[in-house]
Amino acid sequence: MLLIHCPYCDEKRAEIEFAYAGEAHIARPNAATQGEMSDEDWSQYMFIRQNARGEHAERWWHNAGCNMFFNAIRNTVTDKFVMSYKMGQKRPSTKQIEAAKK
Amino acid sequence: MKFSAASLFANALSGHKKWPAQFPDKEPKKEYDAIIVGGGGHGLGAAYYLASKYGITNVAVLEKGWIGGGNTGRNTTIIRSNYLFDESAALYDHAVDLWDGLSQELNYNVMFSKRGVLMLAHNVHDVQSFQRHVYSNRLNGVDNKWLSPEECKAFCPPLDLSPNRRYPVLGGALQRRAGTARHDSVAWGYARAASKLGVDIIQNCMVTGIRRGPDGAVQGVETAKGFIGTKKLGVSAAGNTSVVMDMAGLRFPLESYPLQALVSEPVKPVFPCVVMSNAVHAYISQSDKGELVIGAGTDQYTSYSQRGPLHLQEHNLMSICEIFPIFKRMRMLRSWGGIVDVTPDRSPIVGKTPVQGLYVNCGWGTGGFKATPGAANMLAYTIAHDAPHKINAPFNLDRFIGGRLIDEAAAAAVAH
Numbered sequence: 001m002l003l004i005h006c007p008y009c010d011e012k013r014a015e016i017e018f019a020y021a022g023e024a025h026i027a028r029p030n031a032a033t034q035g036e037m038s039d040e041d042w043s044q045y046m047f048i049r050q051n052a053r054g055e056h057a058e059r060w061w062h063n064a065g066c067n068m069f070f071n072a073i074r075n076t077v078t079d080k081f082v083m084s085y086k087m088g089q090k091r092p093s094t095k096q097i098e099a100a101k102k
Numbered sequence: 103m104k105f106s107a108a109s110l111f112a113n114a115l116s117g118h119k120k121w122p123a124q125f126p127d128k129e130p131k132k133e134y135d136a137i138i139v140g141g142g143g144h145g146l147g148a149a150y151y152l153a154s155k156y157g158i159t160n161v162a163v164l165e166k167g168w169i170g171g172g173n174t175g176r177n178t179t180i181i182r183s184n185y186l187f188d189e190s191a192a193l194y195d196h197a198v199d200l201w202d203g204l205s206q207e208l209n210y211n212v213m214f215s216k217r218g219v220l221m222l223a224h225n226v227h228d229v230q231s232f233q234r235h236v237y238s239n240r241l242n243g244v245d246n247k248w249l250s251p252e253e254c255k256a257f258c259p260p261l262d263l264s265p266n267r268r269y270p271v272l273g274g275a276l277q278r279r280a281g282t283a284r285h286d287s288v289a290w291g292y293a294r295a296a297s298k299l300g301v302d303i304i305q306n307c308m309v310t311g312i313r314r315g316p317d318g319a320v321q322g323v324e325t326a327k328g329f330i331g332t333k334k335l336g337v338s339a340a341g342n343t344s345v346v347m348d349m350a351g352l353r354f355p356l357e358s359y360p361l362q363a364l365v366s367e368p369v370k371p372v373f374p375c376v377v378m379s380n381a382v383h384a385y386i387s388q389s390d391k392g393e394l395v396i397g398a399g400t401d402q403y404t405s406y407s408q409r410g411p412l413h414l415q416e417h418n419l420m421s422i423c424e425i426f427p428i429f430k431r432m433r434m435l436r437s438w439g440g441i442v443d444v445t446p447d448r449s450p451i452v453g454k455t456p457v458q459g460l461y462v463n464c465g466w467g468t469g470g471f472k473a474t475p476g477a478a479n480m481l482a483y484t485i486a487h488d489a490p491h492k493i494n495a496p497f498n499l500d501r502f503i504g505g506r507l508i509d510e511a512a513a514a515a516v517a518h
Binding site: 016050056076 | 342344345353354355356357358402403404405406407411412413443446502503504505
């Protein structure tokens with residue numbers, strides 16, 4: 001079982017308290033321009049995923065804890081969490097990810 | 103050599119010490135007419151059908167590890183075709199047609215045992231949903247039959263029919279033609295048969311790049327053993343498909359999840375068929391070695407780690423003990439995880455890609471083993487004709503743009 005750091009509780013808690021919520025930083029299309037979006041753009045938004053082998057930015061939901069959504073960077077080969085950060089914060093740069101590993 | 107009663111007898115006399123290697127370990131040539139990436143059942147099968155059915159024998163299979171070491175050796179070996187929609191019924195039943203007689207065709211015993219797959223209904227919704235499946239299957243000519251609780255018990259004696267159970271058995275859908283096969287034999291059998299027809303099977307040869315010409319068409323692959331040229335590249339890389347496709351600049355509607363399974367200590371024959379329960383969430387069968395083979399749904403997060411958390415195995419075993427209390431004292435022997443590539447509509451992608459000369463067979467998710475011969479044949483057909491067969495035509499990549507999804511999520515044995 002993984003230990004996951006919730007940035008709101010600021011605590012490492014057991015995986016069973018959390019639910020995985022998919023790839024992070026997928027922007028919902030702007031409501032005003034949705035009507036003009038092409039099928040290809042909808043497909044990108046709805047279905048196409050990075051599915052990264054390595055560092056992956058993803059959403060987690062602390063549903064049996066503080067009930068907040070947050071984002072995390074996890075290595076999908078080792079399942080090791082590099083860092084977690086609050087909703088609304090930008091995806092960390094490669095530099096920040098490397099720094100967090102140390 | 104051809105396996106026969108005579109060869110078995112002759113080798114018995116020499117103490118089984120003189121069996122020859124099943125296929126040679128080859129170094130890559132400079133160029134092939136077609137290359138398959140991925141030496142699992144699907145990839146080796148595609149190479150075999152390219153050589154045996156479609157006359158393309160100058161073929162290589164590139165495998166980054168050893169053949170059959172990925173999902174082919176990491177599944178629960180269940181074969182069935184009781185899928186709801188016409189497109190899926192055609193594809194999966196084509197596979198079962200090929201499973202029939204595969205041992206004879208390959209001259210290799212894949213131990214396909216038609217012991218029947220029974221899907222249990224525990225509530226009114228299950229009953230209605232499975233009966234709908236039965237009717238839909240029968241319209242498509244796919245074997246599936248509705249059984250009363252007593253008929254279920256007669257078919258699978260370890261079932262407990264007492265009405266006081268938390269999840270009573272209200273009936274079941276039985277596909278008599280379904281069953282299990284020996285998964286390693288499928289990889290070995292295809293590898294041996296393909297290599298006899300001239301296919302080179304190259305292990306420990308990871309693909310690191312796809313080289314494309316100025317027109318965008320495939321020219322070959324960069325590998326751990328150098329550049330190998332080809333104009334037709336078939337990718338059958340299961341959980342790592344996104345990684346390989348990225349080398350050609352393509353992004354796919356796939357997410358890779360671990361799917362765990364486990365086996366018990368071996369016991370005498372106690373379980374005659376395959377039983378699945380969607381509501382209680384597990385499936386079980388007994389291997390010829392005597393182990394109970396147990397599985398359930400995928401893990402919750404994407405991963406390439408080929409392992410998953412223990413608490414999901416516990417959950418899985420709780421479900422099995424709920425349906426079959428007789429197994430409460432069984433000890434588990436080992437567990438494993440395979441990385442399954444899941445599409446948004448839970449149906450595979452088999453066909454051409456936007457890149458000229460690049461073909462794909464992926465997205466089988468949690469149900470790839472059962473489709474091995476069918477998927478292999480469809481990939482081989484598509485590569486040979488540069489166009490999909492009518493069976494795999496609906497399983498194209500464009501459906502995620504056009505919206506013509508084949509939403510088989512409800513037909514999976516357990517919820518994923």
